[in-house]
Structure formats: structure tokens, C-alpha cells
Amino acid sequence: MKRIESINEFVIKFANVNGSGSASANELFAKAILRMGVPVSPRNIFPSNIQGLPTWYEVRVSEQGWLGRRGGIDMMVAMNPQTWDADLAEIEPGGYLFYDSTRAIPDSKFRSDVHVIGVPLTEISNSNYRDARQRQLFKNIIYVGALSMLLGVEPEVFEKLFAEQYKGKELLLASNMKALHMGRDWVEQNLSGFSIGIKVQRANNVGDRIFTDGNSAAALGCLYGGATVAAWYPITPSSSLPEAFQSYCDKFRIDPATGQRRFAIIQAEDEIASIGIVVGAGWNGARAFTATSGPGISLMTEFIGLAYFAEIPVVIIDVQRGGPSTGMPTRTQQSDLLACAYASHGDTKHVLLIPEDPYECFDHAAAALDLAERLQTVVFVMTDLDIGMNQRLTRPFDWDETRTFDRGKVMSAAELEAGRDFGRYKDVDGDGIPWRTLPGTHPTKGAYFTRGTTRDPYARYSEKGPDYMYNMERLTRKFQTAANLVPAPLERKARAATRLGVIYFGSTSPAMAEAFHLLEENGVYLDGLRLRAFPFSDAVRAFIDSHDEVFVVEQNRDAQMHTLLVTELEIDPARLVKVLHYDGTPVTARFISKAIRERLPERRRLPSERKAKEAA
Amino acid sequence: MTYIAKPRLHHPSLTRNKVGYTRRDYEGRISTLCAGCGHDSISAAIVQACWELDIEPHRVAKLSGIGCSSKTPDYFLGASHGFNTVHGRMPSVLTGANLANRELIYLGVSGDGDSASIGLGQFANAMRRGVRMAYIVENNGVYGLTKGQFSATADRGSKSKKGALNQDNPIDLVGLALQLGATYVARGFSGDKDQLVPLIKGALGHGGAAFVDVISPCVAFNNHSGSTKSYDYVRQHNEAVSRIDFMPTREEITAEYEPGELIEVEQHDGSILRLRKLDQDYDPTRRYAALNTMHERHERGEIVTGLLYVDPLSLDLHAGLNTSHQPLNSLGPEELCPGIGALSKINAALR
Numbered sequence: 029m030k031r032i033e034s035i036n037e038f039v040i041k042f043a044n045v046n047g048s049g050s051a052s053a054n055e056l057f058a059k060a061i062l063r064m065g066v067p068v069s070p071r072n073i074f075p076s077n078i079q080g081l082p083t084w085y086e087v088r089v090s091e092q093g094w095l096g097r098r099g100g101i102d103m104m105v106a107m108n109p110q111t112w113d114a115d116l117a118e119i120e121p122g123g124y125l126f127y128d129s130t131r132a133i134p135d136s137k138f139r140s141d142v143h144v145i146g147v148p149l150t151e152i153s154n155s156n157y158r159d160a161r162q163r164q165l166f167k168n169i170i171y172v173g174a175l176s177m178l179l180g181v182e183p184e185v186f187e188k189l190f191a192e193q194y195k196g197k198e199l200l201l202a203s204n205m206k207a208l209h210m211g212r213d214w215v216e217q218n219l220s221g222f223s224i225g226i227k228v229q230r231a232n233n234v235g236d237r238i239f240t241d242g243n244s245a246a247a248l249g250c251l252y253g254g255a256t257v258a259a260w261y262p263i264t265p266s267s268s269l270p271e272a273f274q275s276y277c278d279k280f281r282i283d284p285a286t287g288q289r290r291f292a293i294i295q296a297e298d299e300i301a302s303i304g305i306v307v308g309a310g311w312n313g314a315r316a317f318t319a320t321s322g323p324g325i326s327l328m329t330e331f332i333g334l335a336y337f338a339e340i341p342v343v344i345i346d347v348q349r350g351g352p353s354t355g356m357p358t359r360t361q362q363s364d365l366l367a368c369a370y371a372s373h374g375d376t377k378h379v380l381l382i383p384e385d386p387y388e389c390f391d392h393a394a395a396a397l398d399l400a401e402r403l404q405t406v407v408f409v410m411t412d413l414d415i416g417m418n419q420r421l422t423r424p425f426d427w428d429e430t431r432t433f434d435r436g437k438v439m440s441a442a443e444l445e446a447g448r449d450f451g452r453y454k455d456v457d458g459d460g461i462p463w464r465t466l467p468g469t470h471p472t473k474g475a476y477f478t479r480g481t482t483r484d485p486y487a488r489y490s491e492k493g494p495d496y497m498y499n500m501e502r503l504t505r506k507f508q509t510a511a512n513l514v515p516a517p518l519e520r521k522a523r524a525a526t527r528l529g530v531i532y533f534g535s536t537s538p539a540m541a542e543a544f545h546l547l548e549e550n551g552v553y554l555d556g557l558r559l560r561a562f563p564f565s566d567a568v569r570a571f572i573d574s575h576d577e578v579f580v581v582e583q584n585r586d587a588q589m590h591t592l593l594v595t596e597l598e599i600d601p602a603r604l605v606k607v608l609h610y611d612g613t614p615v616t617a618r619f620i621s622k623a624i625r626e627r628l629p630e631r632r633r634l635p636s637e638r639k640a641k642e643a644a
Numbered sequence: 645m646t647y648i649a650k651p652r653l654h655h656p657s658l659t660r661n662k663v664g665y666t667r668r669d670y671e672g673r674i675s676t677l678c679a680g681c682g683h684d685s686i687s688a689a690i691v692q693a694c695w696e697l698d699i700e701p702h703r704v705a706k707l708s709g710i711g712c713s714s715k716t717p718d719y720f721l722g723a724s725h726g727f728n729t730v731h732g733r734m735p736s737v738l739t740g741a742n743l744a745n746r747e748l749i750y751l752g753v754s755g756d757g758d759s760a761s762i763g764l765g766q767f768a769n770a771m772r773r774g775v776r777m778a779y780i781v782e783n784n785g786v787y788g789l790t791k792g793q794f795s796a797t798a799d800r801g802s803k804s805k806k807g808a809l810n811q812d813n814p815i816d817l818v819g820l821a822l823q824l825g826a827t828y829v830a831r832g833f834s835g836d837k838d839q840l841v842p843l844i845k846g847a848l849g850h851g852g853a854a855f856v857d858v859i860s861p862c863v864a865f866n867n868h869s870g871s872t873k874s875y876d877y878v879r880q881h882n883e884a885v886s887r888i889d890f891m892p893t894r895e896e897i898t899a900e901y902e903p904g905e906l907i908e909v910e911q912h913d914g915s916i917l918r919l920r921k922l923d924q925d926y927d928p929t930r931r932y933a934a935l936n937t938m939h940e941r942h943e944r945g946e947i948v949t950g951l952l953y954v955d956p957l958s959l960d961l962h963a964g965l966n967t968s969h970q971p972l973n974s975l976g977p978e979e980l981c982p983g984i985g986a987l988s989k990i991n992a993a994l995r
Contacts, residue, residue: 236991251982252987253981254981256975257972280982283979286968289965294773296736301733301765304735304737305737307736308736308738308743309740309741310744311727312745313744314740427984468703468705471702472702472723476726477727479728
């Protein structure tokens, strides 16, 4: 029988029951491999459920550092009888099945082309623990122990992890180590003659990177960026973001002298109230944000239009999930791009920042708070479930100690007193951005009435066509200004000169990085441009202009970024080739490289592929 | 509406209040509402209340939703920042504004369509959170700007201008405010300025969520016979349960009162509400008793007005959240950004 052989390059998937305590055991497994110096990227595949439904944890181990989802499973840890058949079917031929052999499973339930490792986990656990919950939780640690023995993960690594986790609770450290060794010992005693082909070996490829999720990172960005008001309504997959903000604030935003809080977080009655609170706080000069997902964006659109037209700083972090409607709440997509870019009725356009990983979630969240005040408008941070809810190896966060907050054009009492002309909606600097005043600034000067209806440059009610046009054209100018303030796209040159390009963004990044590698191995060279924001800067047009054909890789059905590029840059749609992945799972390198090769112009196709196509 | 511009020059003999402003300094632009609209009387009462309270106009933030009532903040307190938000959502915007700067006085102006229909949820949640604000509903039971449809506060059986009978039960905002924890609840009538001005003054000085329902007849669409929100109907059925006098400091009680007739309440801003009960059975410091009385008398067809409930020990949202006394919008990087040292530690903990 074929046997998958690989050191430090494999995918292992855990099939569990939701609510069984497996999540922390699985995370422990992933962290242990990291501590061996081998990069991992785990992904939770979970149901919209609290207890009982199937849940999976897929860990990609990659010494080369590929952090995207690879596709294909080399080892399945099958802990859930409900999904046994489907889980088994996912294993690559020559791969491994790890299961709980306490109860006999008929031969017909196995595959002849995978290697089977049965460990009586329940039996080991039940003979050592009496309490039902303990039996369940320690069974998870026992399987981690057994796996660590099989794969060659050092027990000292776990000891250190437990010690960090249970600092001051040494009893828990001891009991967890004991359970870990039960698994290790059983394997040593019963499977001594058996070895598997996938192994973890000490390496040094993790470096100074940190391991964290995008939601916590974005929350930290809001903390560093000076957000003081947050309003939100619980929705998967964004809820952990404001909750992380709360815990960071509890730690870093308490006035040491008085014990008072330098922040206000409101769990509102719905997304409409959440955005309303953010609009009110922004109007009154506090940095404010909300975090939500697609359905929340739909509810917020009226307010988004008001904030656009009344020119109020607002930050919305959209952790995208599968739509439309309730769609796939626990699956990932990049399908809110159009809904956010053009949110609300009338002519509206909004700034989008598009982070690729937790590092950029931190960076973009802080930048969004600056940009919202500089531009006096709504700024979206478009993350997604894949980045938001999964821990990812990422650059360590950094912060320039000299950095200050860009509060934008706020006219002070002194300036008003000195007689400076104040026209709330007047373009005095030529960049389309007007000056604003905050309520309560000056006893007699600078007050104005904010409204969503049209007005003249001095904020006086007016339904006159020219006044309306002045405003709308100024807003267009402001949007052009935004294109040069947002994070610039990043270009990646192919190793050989090429007329082919690929545009991608957000969570597609790690899969794309690996796809470049796969394609180059096959002699296909593409220059890459990673978009980091909307509106597009001139560099985006220049990139498209300098290539004959440009693939646009995105995770939605309707090629929403393709639409934005075609519409906003007035590009011939035929020059942009759509590569779309939208089944709710994170896109893989295998998918991208296959899709691109299939769409390659004929002359660039490899001879073997040309033949295959002719034969088909 | 009137087309006569207001003269810019003030008469030199106009009285100035303690902060140096005349009543004219509290006015706004010329109203564009119909002549005789109850809402204009409420605007005048707000002007009067702010002048009498010696509030500096720029220390007030006035916010509204959408509708005739919500246009009015342009017609008073011209030196205050105002925000005409979206339909039914003034409470959330005001909540956010209040969180950003707790030092201003917040005045929310809304209508019955705005607060009882599209914005009922936001009304309810602002009340239950205890957002410190004077929340005034200019209640006429009808959608004026869209030409006379019933609103959710229209009484069952009341008749529209076109003759249709309202089949639905009315939403009682006063009852809801009481139930949801508002700590100052009043009802006034736009046609009784003597009663209304002190009610608004009390609300502006209150330390928590203050709600004032003001019956404000719509002269264009809801002032006919068969309407229960017309001037005539309200005058005939108005039953005041209390009168309040508003005093900036504790003054000696000069008149003679029966025992239990007079209640004094010290408000958040240090001012004193001197409440004279007109009805022996009524106790405005007991929330559920107030609620019962209200409902019983509503059944008898009475429109109960006056200060209906007040909790002098009210706490607001900031107290619950324990936010810093220094307004959040005045904090800078020193107070808000933990810096590179803390970030290095965070990084280390994530390895």
C-alpha cells in the first residue's frame, strides 16, 4: 500500500463534536508544532451551533511556511461517529486514519488504501477518571499525547505550554501532563513496531512571528488607534472582535488614579443602533467603531448614507461571511465588497481597507480611525471569517512611538475667535475635505445644523440644484483624495518577465503566495498586485495597463472586485479574467493554480496541458 | 409659515440672563411649519426654558429624527450644534454623542411617528439605558409631512381628516417610558406654555433619561372634530396632576400648603423642583403607582398632564459604565494608546 511520507509538510484534520472541549486540545496540538519551530496554519470549520453538531479543525503543517489552505487531508483524527464516512473519504490515498478503537467498528467501515491507527481513547480515559466531564476533556488530551508520540512532537514542548497556560495552577499542569503521557505511553507500549510516514522535526522557520486571530488583532488596532466608543450587536463571525476590545480596554484603558474607564462599549439592540451610536460619537469628536458582518451591513446602510453625506467619521469592521441573506454564517467569503463600496441609496461611495492577515487587521484598524477623521467619512475594514476567527502566524505588531492621531480638519475655538471663515461644506483646500467644528466649541461661532438633506457650503438648508451639485462634486473630489491616502497596493514581480498579471486581496494572500510557487514550478510566470484598499490608486491602473491579461482572484460568485475595477477604472472587462472561489471554504493554492492554468491563453499553455485539452 | 425675516438687531431693553444672553439669543431660524402648529409653541417653550435656566446655548446639542417635529431644532438655539438624523434613530445618535462628551446638555426632539412607529425600539432602549437627555416627543397622532396618515399614538376610534376611523390601539409612550426605567416622565400640552416650560426645564436639568410627551395638535391634518389630538379635545380633557416650579437654588417656601401637597426634588444640576400636587391620590415619586393612575384615568378619557414621575436619585449611562469624568472626545494618545512597550509584551504572549 502507498504510504504518504513527509517531514514537516502535511495536513492533519480533527473531526470533533461541537462543545466537547476539543477546540483547546486541538489548539494545543497546533501550538506544540509551532514551538518545534515549524509553521502551522490551523482553520476552524464549525457549525452554527453550541453543542452537538460536527466541527473540524484542519491543521496545515508547513516548514516551507505556506499558510494557506492546501486541500487534501494526510491524516484524519476521526473523533465524531456522525461524520465518520465523509471524514474517511477525505483522506488522500496512502494517508492515515486515527480513531478511538474502544468500540469495535466493522471492517466495512474502513478503507483499504489508508493506514489505520486505533487507540482506545475512551477506555484509557474512563479507567483513569470517574467524573464525566473530566473523562471527556482528558480524552482530548490523551489523543494529543498519542499523536505527539506518533508524529515525534517533543513532550517538553507541551510541558512548557501547559506551564504557561496554568501559571499559578500547578495542579492543572500536572494533571494535563499526566493525561498527555497516558496517550504517549499507550502508543509506545502498543505500537512500538509501527511508524507512520508523516513526522514533525525540529526546525527554525517560525522566527519572531506571532500566532493570533484577526478579530483580536483588529480590536488591538482599535485600542492603539484611539477608539473610545464601540457599539455592536452580536453576529458571527465578528462578535469576538468587540469582546477582545473590551478585554484590551479593561487592561489598558482604566485611569489608574480614579479607576474610571477611558472607553464606552455598548452592546446595542441591533446593528442600526450600533451604527447610530458610532455616528453620534463621531459627530461629537470621539473615535468610534462598530464590528459586524454582512446582514449587519444591510441594516446599517441608511446610516452609512447619512454619514457619507453629512461627512461624519465612522469605522466599520466587516468580518465577511457567506451571503446572501443568512447565507453561511460560519463560512468565509469576500462577498460584501459591492454592498460596502456603494452602501446606501443615492450616489454613495466608501473607502474600503482590505487586510490580508492579523498583522494588517491591527494596522488597518488603526489606520481606518485616522482616515475616517482625515476624510470625515465612513471607512470599512474588510476582513473575513478566515482571517478573523482563525489563529494565523503573522508578523509581530509594531507601532511608531512618535505616531499621533490624525484628527483631520477640526476648527478650534481660537481659530473661530480669530475670525477664520467657517463653511462646514466648503472646499477651502482643494482636496474636497471641508472643515468641521465639534459641538460646544465656541459660544457664538462655528455652530451648524447637520442634516442628510442638501445644503449650501455654509450648511444652510437649500434644495437648489447648483448647491447640490457643488456638494456632490466636492464629495467626488474627496474620494479622489482618499485614493492617495489609503494603503497602497503591493506589487510582486515574477521571477521571469511576463505579460500576465494577477490581482488578489485579503485572505486569498497566503494561498496566492503558494500558487505563485506552484505556477512557477510549471513554468507559468505572473506578476502579482495585492490590493489593500478602495478607491484604487493610479498604481492599479498602471499594473493592468502593463499586462496583456490580468487574472482577478476573489472569493465570491459575482466577481465583485472585478466589477469595481471595471467600473471605477473603466477597463475593458475582457482584459480581466475572473478566478472565483465561493463554496465557503478558504481558497487553496491548488484551486488557484489550476484555475489560472485552465484559463491561460492558448500559446502560454504547457505542451502537456494543450494535449490534455485537445483530448478532452 | 412666515416670510418675514426676524430683525437681527435686538432691542436694547431686552433682559439678559445670568450668562449674559437675551431670549432672542436662544432663537433659531424662521420656522417653516404651518401657522398655528403646536410644534412652534414647543420651540418657544424650549427657548424660554433655556433662557430661564441660564444655559449657554453652545453647551446644548440638539438632535432629532425625521418629520415635522424633527425639523424644529433648526428653529431654536441657533448657536447650538444640531443634528437632524434619520427616521426613528435619534436616540442612538444622541447616545453616541453623549458617550463622546458627557459635559454637554442633550436635547432630543422627536415625533410620534419617529418614536412610536419606526423608532420604538430605539426609544425603548434609550430609556432603559438611562441616557442623560431631555427627550421631547411632539405628539400629534398623525403623519403631517406625508399628508395625514394615522400614527401609532392615534387613539383607537379617532377619526382622520378624510373620515377614516383608526382601528388600532395607541402606543402609550408615557407608559412605556415609566415601565422601561425613565427617571423623569412628564406630559404637557403645546397649548399650555405655563405648564410646559417648567416641565422642559426639569427635563434639561435631570440626571438621567427624561421623557416629555407633549400633545401638539397638527392644525393641517388632525385638528378636526373626531380627533383626540385637536386643540379643543385636549383642552376639554386635560387633567393636570401636578404643577412644578423650577428654582435654581433652594428658596424659602412662602405659600401655605396642605401636608403632602408639596414635594421638593433636588436635581442632578443642583436645581430644585418644587412640585405641587393638584391631586391628593397622586404620588409622582412612585413609579408603578404613577403607571396605574395613568392607565385608570386614560380609561376614563382623561389626558393626564404634568410631571408624572421623578426619581431624584437617578443615575445615567455613564454612571453605569463608569466612564471617565473627562469627556472621551478630549482624550489623546497619552491616555489612549498603550505604546510600544505594552505591544512588545502582547507580542511576546502570542508566541
